[in-house]
Amino acid sequence: MPVNITNRENAEAIIRQQVVSTVFQDAPRQSVFMSMARKLPNMTSNQTRIRVLDFLPTAYWVDGDTGMKQTTKQAWDNVYLDAAELAVIVPIPEAVLDDAEFDIFGEITPRVNEAIGQRVDSAVVFGVNRPAAWRNDIITTARQAGNNVAVGSSPDYYNLIMGEGGVISKVEEDGYMATGCLAAMGMRAKLRGIRATDGSLIFKSDMQGSTQYALDGAPMYFPQNGAFDNTVAQMVVGDFKQAVYSIRQDVTVKILDQGVIQDPVTKEIVYNLAQQDMVALRVVFRMGWALPNPATRMDEDRVGCPFAYLEPATAVTTQKVTFTVSDNQTTPAAIEGAIIDVNGSRLKTNGSGKAEFNLRAGTYPAKIRKAGFGQITETVIVASSAVTKAVTLIPKE
Structure with a gap:
């Protein structure tokens, strides 16, 4: 049976006993x-x-005084934000509340808010427990765009970050400016003392005594809410304003004193609030996010990514997923330039009709389309081996 309950032992520090009635908590750190x-x-x-x-529209030179001006087109695509729900119920015996000298709910609520921020950061940046309706996380999207930087056995962190082919240049090559950086706490030691060619420090606080740091002028954060997974990345750099989010339901808190709480797996009743003289704090939060990635002059096919990341010494395990796209002729011909969208990560097929993704284990929806052909929807299941997908596009009548 679950034992996730705030009992007398958990609340010992604030129950009216012969203890000093002081409560110290860090300021809740929510979603970075x-x-x-x-x-x-x-x-x-x-x-x-x-x-x-x-x-994007295209302009044409006009040939001579009587030359004909050409037409062009401009098109838009739909990007969706799907609201996902985060919720938690904290059951507390009324006897504990009665004996507490401080507001237990007031102490619990900030910690719950912090937990919500941690869950959001983990899902959006690393894909941990990502809701099924959400698009690929930032790390997965950056990897498909080729914006992952391996460190090698003898890492030169200046060039890995600032040099050609480094994480910042990866973002810039896709047409974006790095506006921020997230890193594991362990990166601080690796960055201290690194200087640019002019002798200036590339990593420093923005003012004496400040806890705000900057990397090449961009704000740098070291999340302390437990969300940053240093087994997947050491550092994430990008244009964070290209990522958008929207709240469907702000954090709402409700105190329940009636009803039962069931085990979500066995469906057995764990607590009966009325019968056991208990109350429960229920917290709910709903939000959605997206990485619209509109077409730009530097990335007209929308296959780039405004983020890049520095891999750990041992890169996370992924599997190669190869799409081969051809037409439906008697002798199928490879289709070059088809756009394959795997849950928000886009690639374009080469002259052989192929596009290769590197994905972690999971299930991914995929859309394959090419102008003049009907769109195909596939489901890709990645486990412990490479995956191949043959796709046939049918011309529109």
């Missing part, structure tokens, strides 16, 4: 991602649509 990304107006339904530029 939400503090850096761009907040959209609150969602009015479970799903919100954003229109993003998908095809």
Whole structure:
């Protein structure tokens, strides 16, 4: 039976006993991602649509005084934010509340808010417990764009970060400016003392005594809410304003004193609030996020990514997922330039009709499309071996 309950032992420090009635808690550290990304107006339904530029217009030179001016087109694509729910119930015996000298609910609520921030950061940046309706996380998206930087056996962190092919240049090559950086706490020791060619420090606080740090002028954060997974990345750099989020339901708190609490797996009753003289704190939060990635002059096919990351010494295990796209002729011909969207990560097929992704274990929805052909939807299941997908596109009539 579960034992997730705030009992007398857990609350011992604030129960009216012969102890010093002092409570010390750090200021709750909530979502670093939400503090850096761009907040959209609150969602009015479970799903919100954003229109993003998908095809850029083209200008043409006119041949001579009587030359004909040509037409062009501009197109938009739909990007969706799907609201996912985070919730928790904290049951507490009324006897514990009665004997407490301080507001237990007031002490618990900030910690729950911090837990929500940790869950958001873990899901958005690393894909940990990612809701099924959400697009690929930032790390997965950056990897498919080739924006992962391996450190090697003798890492030169200056060039890995600042040099050609480093994480900052990866972001810039896709047409974005790095506006922020997240890193594991262990990166601080690796960055101290690194200087640019002019002798200036690339990593420093923005003022004496400040806890705010900067990397090459961009704000740098070291999340302390437990969300940063240093087994997946040492550092994440990017244009965080390209990521957007919207809140469907702000953090709501409700105190329950009636009803039962069931085990989500066995469905057995764990607590009967009325019968056991208990109350329960229920906290609910709902939000969605997206990485619209509109077409730009530097990335007209929208296959780039505004983020890049520095891998750990041992890179996370992924499996190669190869799509081969051809037409439906008697002798199938490879289709070059088909766009394959694997849950928000986009690649374009080469001259052989192939596109290769590197994905962690999981289930991914995929859409394959090419102008003049009907769109195909596939499901990709990645386990412990490489995956191949043959896709046939049928011309539109």
